[in-house]
Amino acid sequence: MKRNTMDFIKLGLLLCLICILAAGLLTILYSVTRERIEIQHQREIKESLPLVLPNAKSFSPMKHMDDIDYYEGLSDNFEVIGYALNGHTHGYQSMIEFIIGIDTKGNIQGLRILEQGETPGLGARITEIKSDESLWSFIKSFFVSSHHSKGKSIEPWFTAMFRGKEYSTLSVCKTGETHNAVEAITGATITSVAVADGVKNTITTFLQKVTAEK
Numbered sequence: 001m002k003r004n005t006m007d008f009i010k011l012g013l014l015l016c017l018i019c020i021l022a023a024g025l026l027t028i029l030y031s032v033t034r035e036r037i038e039i040q041h042q043r044e045i046k047e048s049l050p051l052v053l054p055n056a057k058s059f060s061p062m063k064h065m066d067d068i069d070y071y072e073g074l075s076d077n078f079e080v081i082g083y084a085l086n087g088h089t090h091g092y093q094s095m096i097e098f099i100i101g102i103d104t105k106g107n108i109q110g111l112r113i114l115e116q117g118e119t120p121g122l123g124a125r126i127t128e129i130k131s132d133e134s135l136w137s138f139i140k141s142f143f144v145s146s147h148h149s150k151g152k153s154i155e156p157w158f159t160a161m162f163r164g165k166e167y168s169t170l171s172v173c174k175t176g177e178t179h180n181a182v183e184a185i186t187g188a189t190i191t192s193v194a195v196a197d198g199v200k201n202t203i204t205t206f207l208q209k210v211t212a213e214k
Helices: 002-052 123-127 131-140 189-213
Strands: 063-065 068-074 080-090 095-103 108-115 171-173 181-183
Touching: 002 080, 002 095, 002 108, 063 189, 068 189, 080 189, 095 189, 108 189, 123 189, 171 189, 181 189
Parallel strands: 171 181
Antiparallel strands: 063 068, 068 080, 080 095, 095 108
């Protein structure tokens, strides 16, 4: 009986040791992976800056105002001509992260989705690039010099509709893009509205804070 009891104790201690070692390894792996993911995320944000603020010649280091991380877009004379705001919004089934470029009056200059986990074939189409656009861009790359193509990227059709819109009256419609409304993705109205509302709320909050500080 004593022998069986000792065997159980030894087995229990062995299992505890294995669990401790496994937990330690997972912690180390998570730490290393998390650091790499964050580096990649910051790289993606910086690559997005000239896409959402194409008229800016340079950008400030990241700044922070309340819950919003942002970058200032600068002219040749280092004057602020716009802002790139990092925002988040709740989609249909995931948190959607984006970066939105605006001029100093709040007019949208560009939008890029950084991260999303919406339904494939539906909400996930917020990052969809039309096949004909991809083919045409591929063909043009053989005839356009790298100098002219530098800083340009194939743009998803949904986010392209935001460019030039005025943030305060931005809306979503189902019948096609209008003056200040973007067309909802078929079967993904909730995701479409979530992105538009997220963009509108992020810009509104930011500009209110900027105005209050002046």
